[in-house]
Every structure is written in C-alpha cells, then in structure tokens.
Amino acid sequence: MNLQLVVDSLPQLLDGLGLTLQITILSIFLGLVVAVPAALMRLSPNPLLRWPAHGYIFYFRGTPLLVQLFLIYYGGGQFREELDALGLWTYFREAYFCAVLTLTLNTGAYTAEILRGSIQAVPHGEVEAARACGMSGWLLYRRIILPKAFRLALPAYSNEVIFLFQATSLVSIITLLDLTGVARSIVARTFAVYEIYIAAGLIYLACSYGILFVFKRMEKRLMAHLRPEERRQAQKAADPAQENLPV
Amino acid sequence: MLDLQGYGWMLFEGLQVTLMVGLCSLALAICLGILGAGAKLSGNRLLRMGANVYTTVIRGIPELLLILLIFYGTPTLIQNLAGELGYDLRLDFNPFLAGVMTLGFIYGAFATEVFRGAFQSIPKGQIEAAQACGMHRRLIFRRIILPQVWRFALPGLGNVWMVLIKATALISVIQLEELMRTASIAMGATRLPFTFFFIASLLYLAITLASVLIQQRLEVWANRGIRRA
Incomplete structure (x- = not known):
C-alpha cells in the first residue's frame, strides 16, 4: 500500500469529484424538466401524446447507458453534415455536452416512470375534492396532483439520484476527467491500481451516503404528517383503551 | 436496406457472449445473495456485520x-502480496471469468437485499410448524423455505437481472468481446457508429422485452397453488 501517493493525488481526485457533481446536478435538473412533461404525456388519454412518451421511456430504460452514450457521442459523427447544417455539430463534438445530454435523457426516462407511478397513486378523493372546489386542468395539477405526486415519489427518486450520481462514472469512457476518469489517468501513470481505485471508491461511497442522508432529511420534513409511529402514538394518546389490544 | 458490411454475424456472437456473461453472473449473484441474506439474518454478529459491510460498500x-x-x-x-512473501507470481485474468466474477460479486449485494426481504416474508408459523414436526434447520431450509422463497424473491430478482444485463455493457472496458465491444469493433472498421450502436441498443431492448415475458411466466410458476385474494 502506497498511502503517500493517495494523499498526494487527493487534490486531483477532488477536482474530478467537482466535475462529477457538476454533471450530476446539471443532469438532474434538466432530467426533471424532461421528466414532468414526459410523465404527463405518458398518462394522457390522447394516443398521439401517449405513445411517443411511452416509446421514449421504454427505449431509455431498456438499453444500457453506455450504448446511449456511445450512440450520441460517436453516433453523432455519422450525421456530421446534417448536424453541421443545423449548427449543432460544435455541441455534439464536445464530450461534456454529449455526456450531459445522454444522462439527462436517461434519468428523464427513469424519473418520468417514477412520476407516472406517483401521479397514479394520488388518492382519488383528493382529486374529487379539488374538482368539487371547481379546480380543473392545469390548476388541479399545479395545486393538488403534482405537489402530492412529488412527495410520493421522493423515496424512489432518491434512489434514482444516487444511481445517476454513480452512473456519471461512465463519462470517463468518453474522455471526460470526472472522479473515475482522474483515477484512471493516475493509475495509468503510477500503476498504483488498487490504492487509487479504493480511494476513489471511498469518495463515491461517502457522497452516495451523503445524498441519501439529505433525502432522508427532506423526506422527514415533507412527510412529517405521514410518519407512522407518531400517528400511532397520537391515536394511543387519544384512546388509551386501545393500548392493550393485540396489533 | 441496411448494409452491415458483413459484421452482422459478429454482433450476433457478441449477443451470445452478453447473454452467457449475464446468466452466469446472475447464477453467482443468486448464490451470493442467498448466502448474504443468511448471514444478515443469522445470530452471529460477525457474519451480520460482514454482510452489512458487503452490501453497503458495493451499493455505494x-x-x-x-x-x-x-x-x-x-x-x-x-x-504484490506474493512478492512480499518472496514468490514471483504473474496473474492474468480471463476476461470472461473476471467479468462474471465481478458482476456476480456486485449484483450479489443487490440480491442479498432481495433475499433478505423474501426470507422474512415467509410466515413464521410455517417454520414453527416444521420445528414442531421435528425438522432440523437444514431440512426446514430445504423443504419449507427454499421452495417458497422464489415467490417473494422473483419480482426483486427480475429487477436485479434487468440492471445486470445492462451492466454487462460495462465489461466491454475489460476487452471482453460482448455485444458492446463487437459493436465498437464494427464501428471502427466501417465508420458507421450510429448504425452499429443503434442495432446493439435494439438487441439489448429485445433482451429486456424477452426477460419481461419470461419473468411473468416464472412468477406464475412460483405462485402456483397460491390463492389470489
């Protein structure tokens, strides 16, 4: 074990982590922008809206991220003239742009599916109550369905964010120097294979559990009214006779 | 019509390698998952801790x-270890074996969680009944737990398989000639990257579709004899 080397390369690894986090955050935000309309289209009764969204979600969830990445990064080259004519070639030439685009489309599809499930799980009574109050269309979605759906989606969404964070390691394959990319380049230079990879792995591990912790806190705040223990305790307080009943 | 310039057969061979790697890794992951779940649910603190470290580290x-x-x-x-002990060792992993070991080891952690939940879903009363009949722990595992655990584990294992088969694309980085790698080789020779990667993606999609259908059949099989509410 060459610990000195690990200490010396720590600043470079943290630089890589910066790019990893940057790509993660950018893709998550853009992914949400894609996911909300995709989920709404997927649930629309109009087949012209439903089927494209269905196809998009099915394709991006059913194929490996690496293929999608190569398809956009290398595959763009096959349409160079067309992209040039549209003025898009300068973007598709950049590994960074391709990486963010792929990760956005990928996480957008997974998030759309999560959102679809949680929109369908919004209790029917709440929707009926809102309709009875005269809300409909966009107002109903904005005030009742989407806020509720986002809360219901939170546990599954936290998993998706962690998966995306880890999936950004693939961008090292298309030459970007994220945490994995930096680790690979240091290994290629020093041959300290396991020291560097283990150090990078520990950084990923710490960040993964950091993200998990943030989401757990958020969940606790947003779902405070649904916490089961407290509710049971409140019930017990209201009706002490129930305490002796077998559960 | 699409001209693959003679590389179609190569993609087909890559597909076979992908499926082989996937299935072998799944088998390994299931074995590790059952062992890991057993360790997590065992009374031994050391075993429990080991299994917890395994799943925590791998999933992070x-x-x-x-x-x-x-x-x-x-x-x-x-x-390096052998060198310090005074041996001169040269190790070279076979990419297929290394790929299977790696993926099996990683997805064993995910399977551990699946099996832990499944083992816990088996009604306690059945195990007590088996004990009352005088069955030994191993006999209970073989006769009562193992036949039923699939019913609870299959949905989770299906998810693990879907993620696993997509992760096989990653082992193209260790030069194993599976679907992704053959597509890359074909791309290098023909300069048609989009065509080949798109075909590769459709082949993965076909695997996913077939897996969904097979999973449904398996779930029907695992739920035989169970009354639906």
Whole structure:
C-alpha cells in the first residue's frame, strides 16, 4: 500500500469529484424538466401524446447507458453534415455536452416512470375534492396532483439520484476527467491500481451516503404528517383503551 | 436496406457472449445473495456485520469503478502480496471469468437485499410448524423455505437481472468481446457508429422485452397453488 501517493493525488481526485457533481446536478435538473412533461404525456388519454412518451421511456430504460452514450457521442459523427447544417455539430463534438445530454435523457426516462407511478397513486378523493372546489386542468395539477405526486415519489427518486450520481462514472469512457476518469489517468501513470481505485471508491461511497442522508432529511420534513409511529402514538394518546389490544 | 458490411454475424456472437456473461453472473449473484441474506439474518454478529459491510460498500460505489478495481486491482494486489512473501507470481485474468466474477460479486449485494426481504416474508408459523414436526434447520431450509422463497424473491430478482444485463455493457472496458465491444469493433472498421450502436441498443431492448415475458411466466410458476385474494 502506497498511502503517500493517495494523499498526494487527493487534490486531483477532488477536482474530478467537482466535475462529477457538476454533471450530476446539471443532469438532474434538466432530467426533471424532461421528466414532468414526459410523465404527463405518458398518462394522457390522447394516443398521439401517449405513445411517443411511452416509446421514449421504454427505449431509455431498456438499453444500457453506455450504448446511449456511445450512440450520441460517436453516433453523432455519422450525421456530421446534417448536424453541421443545423449548427449543432460544435455541441455534439464536445464530450461534456454529449455526456450531459445522454444522462439527462436517461434519468428523464427513469424519473418520468417514477412520476407516472406517483401521479397514479394520488388518492382519488383528493382529486374529487379539488374538482368539487371547481379546480380543473392545469390548476388541479399545479395545486393538488403534482405537489402530492412529488412527495410520493421522493423515496424512489432518491434512489434514482444516487444511481445517476454513480452512473456519471461512465463519462470517463468518453474522455471526460470526472472522479473515475482522474483515477484512471493516475493509475495509468503510477500503476498504483488498487490504492487509487479504493480511494476513489471511498469518495463515491461517502457522497452516495451523503445524498441519501439529505433525502432522508427532506423526506422527514415533507412527510412529517405521514410518519407512522407518531400517528400511532397520537391515536394511543387519544384512546388509551386501545393500548392493550393485540396489533 | 441496411448494409452491415458483413459484421452482422459478429454482433450476433457478441449477443451470445452478453447473454452467457449475464446468466452466469446472475447464477453467482443468486448464490451470493442467498448466502448474504443468511448471514444478515443469522445470530452471529460477525457474519451480520460482514454482510452489512458487503452490501453497503458495493451499493455505494459505481459499477464501472468496481469493475476496474476488481479486474485490474486484484491481480496487482495478489502479485504484490506474493512478492512480499518472496514468490514471483504473474496473474492474468480471463476476461470472461473476471467479468462474471465481478458482476456476480456486485449484483450479489443487490440480491442479498432481495433475499433478505423474501426470507422474512415467509410466515413464521410455517417454520414453527416444521420445528414442531421435528425438522432440523437444514431440512426446514430445504423443504419449507427454499421452495417458497422464489415467490417473494422473483419480482426483486427480475429487477436485479434487468440492471445486470445492462451492466454487462460495462465489461466491454475489460476487452471482453460482448455485444458492446463487437459493436465498437464494427464501428471502427466501417465508420458507421450510429448504425452499429443503434442495432446493439435494439438487441439489448429485445433482451429486456424477452426477460419481461419470461419473468411473468416464472412468477406464475412460483405462485402456483397460491390463492389470489
């Protein structure tokens, strides 16, 4: 074990982590922008809206991220003239742009599916109550369905964010120097294979559990009214006779 | 019509390698999952802790990094250790074996969680009844637990399989000639990257579709004899 080397390369690894986090955050935000309309289209009764969204979600969830990445990064080259004519070639030439685009489309599809499930799980009574109050269309979605759906989606969404964070390691394959990319380049230079990879792995591990912790806190705040223990305790307080009943 | 310039057969062979790697890794992951779940539910603190460290570490680190670490790191580590003990060792992993070991090891952690939940879903009363009949622990596992555990584990295992088969694309970085790698080779020779990667993606999609259908059949089989409410 060459610990000195690990200490010396720590600043470079943290630089890589910066790019990893940057790509993660950018893709998550853009992914949400894609996911909300995709989920709404997927649930629309109009087949012209439903089927494209269905196809998009099915394709991006059913194929490996690496293929999608190569398809956009290398595959763009096959349409160079067309992209040039549209003025898009300068973007598709950049590994960074391709990486963010792929990760956005990928996480957008997974998030759309999560959102679809949680929109369908919004209790029917709440929707009926809102309709009875005269809300409909966009107002109903904005005030009742989407806020509720986002809360219901939170546990599954936290998993998706962690998966995306880890999936950004693939961008090292298309030459970007994220945490994995930096680790690979240091290994290629020093041959300290396991020291560097283990150090990078520990950084990923710490960040993964950091993200998990943030989401757990958020969940606790947003779902405070649904916490089961407290509710049971409140019930017990209201009706002490129930305490002796077998559960 | 699409001109693959003679590389179609190569993609087909790559597809076979992908499926082989996927199935072998799944088998390994299931074995590790059952062992891991057993360790997590056992009374032994050391075993429990070991299994918890295994699942925590594996699920917190990207697959790609783990593949690099296991494929390149393990031989070097063993060589260095052997070198310090005075042996001169040269290790070279067979990419297929290394791929299977790596993926099996990673997804064993996910399978552990699936099996832990499944073991806990088996009604306690049945195990008590078996004990009352005088069955031994191993006999209970074989006769009562194992036949039923699939019913609870199949949905979770299906998810693990879907993620696993997509992760096989990653082992193209260790030069195993599976679907992704053959597509890359074909791309290099023909300069048609989009065509080949798109076909590769459709082949993965076909695997996913077939898996969904097979999973439905398996779930019907695992739920035989269960009354639906």
